[in-house]
Amino acid sequence: xxxxTFKLARNPFGRLVLTDSAGRSHESVSPIRSFPVAAPSEGxxxxxxxxxxxxxxPDLTDLPTEMKLLVEQELAGREFMPTITRLKRVSSFATPSxxxxxxxxxxxxxxxxxxxxxxxxxxxxxxxxxxxxxxxxIADLMTLDKTSRRLLDRFL
Numbered sequence: 001x002x003x004x005t006f007k008l009a010r011n012p013f014g015r016l017v018l019t020d021s022a023g024r025s026h027e028s029v030s031p032i033r034s035f036p037v038a039a040p041s042e043g044x045x046x047x048x049x050x051x052x053x054x055x056x057x058p059d060l061t062d063l064p065t066e067m068k069l070l071v072e073q074e075l076a077g078r079e080f081m082p083t084i085t086r087l088k089r090v091s092s093f094a095t096p097s098x099x100x101x102x103x104x105x106x107x108x109x110x111x112x113x114x115x116x117x118x119x120x121x122x123x124x125x126x127x128x129x130x131x132x133x134x135x136x137x138i139a140d141l142m143t144l145d146k147t148s149r150r151l152l153d154r155f156l
Contacts, residue, residue: 002062006046006055008070016074018046018054026054030078031071037121037137044071082108083137084128087148093155096131103136110134115155126152 034043044057082103091098110130126138
């Protein structure tokens with residue numbers, strides 16, 4: 001089990017505070033995932049408001065429960081990456097195009113500016129950025145239905 005050399009807590013304003021081994025407090029700390037899709041629990045950096053790395057967590061699952069919950073809550077508050085479960089239709093096969101999709105967070109519509117906004121993550125995962133830079137994940141192309149894959153093939 002990982003034994004951290006720091007402490008985490010929330011201040012009265014709900015901000016994450018890291019106290020290092022020297023007893024110095026750092027306000028408004030942000031956790032950043034190194035591999036948000038491929039290995040979401042591995043390689044978490046705790047970063048100060050000025051971007052300086054204050055601590056490194058090799059694996060989130062090895063943290064003490066209370067600390068782990070604080071980091072997970074903070075990550076959930078700053079990360080928003082809906083997973084596309086189905087493509088319903090697209091306005092055109094030329095870009096920009098409007099996409100109507102189902103996600104793990106409900107139905108939505110977004111605009112794809114260009115094919116370069118679709119990135120491959122490994123063999124069967126995709127990350128799609130919409131015109132507002134919101135990232136949509138397709139975790140596994142093979143789990144999509146035939147119609148969704150056919151629509152998506154036109155852009156790949």
